[in-house]
Amino acid sequence: MTSTDERGWLRALPADGGRDALFSRAGQRVYGTRRLSELVQGRPPGVTGSQWGSASRTAFDLVVCGPETGQPVVAVTIGPVPLPGSAEQRAERLADAVGAAVGLPVLRIGSPTLRAAEHGRRLIEYVLDARAYAAGGTGDEPAPVGFRDILGRMPDGRTGPVNDLGALARAAAVEAYVAGQLADPIVRGLHVRWAEGPAQGWSWVQPRLDGCLVERVSITAQRFSCGVDEARLAEDLATVAIGERLRVARSEDPDLLARADLTAEIAALSRRRDELVGGFAFDHLCVD
Known part of the structure; x- marks a missing residue:
């Protein structure tokens, strides 16, 4: 279960004392795959319904949340860079636009070899x-x-x-x-x-x-x-x-x-x- 931060567009994740976290580091909790819709409270201003529909389904491999607010400190992707002009690239750009609109910190690691499952925790x-x-x-x-x-x-x-x-x-x-x-x-x-x-x-x-x-x-x-x-x-x-x-x-x-x-x-x-x-x-x- 998640709770919504009424001061902004980012959601606090989750409200279970962090039991769903993969691990903790430096007082912060790290969660596995989350869709953008799980991190953002609804469609922000300036984003069309079509844009939100595409962007909201975009997934991040790992999400780091702060210990007090539970809000995302950073959402992380690790893996191949989408090909120019591909549907994946368009979805990523839409997700970046939504992230900019709501202030979501994002870290993208582009690599044909590195993957979140094998290398995410160490990173x-x-x-x-x-x-x-x-x-x-x-x-x-x-x-x-x-x-x-x-x-x-x-x-x-x-x-x-x-x-x-x-x-x-x-x-x-x-x-x-x-x-x-x-x-x-x-x-x-x-x-x-x-x-x-x-x-x-x-x-x-x-x-x-x-x-x-x-x-x-x-x-x-x-x-x-x-x-x-x-x-x-x-x-x-x-x-x-x-x-x-x-x-x-x-x-x-x-x-x-x-x-x-x-x-x-x-x-x-x-x-x-x-x-x-x-x-x-x-x-x-x-x-x-």
Whole structure:
């Protein structure tokens, strides 16, 4: 059962003491799949009946709710980005319009490999921990070290950034190299943020000297802060996806991208630096 917040359009979810929650983190409850109609009280002003009918059926994979109000802190989707012009893309845009109308915070993780069932909990825990850490600063003084850059003991025993979500995948790449499954042990990557679009991270390894296994992740955060730089988080998540792919990858994988083609794509990205927030910091990757 849900209750309605009479001060606004967002519903409090649920009124059962949180027993229906999948898990709790940093004092906040995390629920499974919910439709937009379960988070919003009716059709908001400026949204037509047809638009609401389509948008209200849109589902979010996970919903984080505050401990006191029970209102959504953020609604999350994790999975493939809808194809341009598809019905899924139109429904997503309508849902985003409704979200903007009612102030619903939304976090969209676009990835062909990552899924809420396998990766959602770790991602949500990470983001909530990062937000709590960032909020720990006093007044105008932020935490002396960013959450992503906190140093500690890594899985391989070295000292490094313990909040690098891709650390396990990087260690797995080294093991795969030692086992002769990769031509290079290093997981490489880049990250950018489009001025008129999402943050994006790329990550890749080389099963062959002339073939790369590439993953790309996009992050769109609407009215929500992840507690860390979204572009760096996107690259780390792309590395997580590389780790998933390494479990099944073979050197003859038809999805491998020729190294020269990847270099060409990076060079093409660099030529669009004027469209990026902060420009492009990876020119060294444009040379094959």
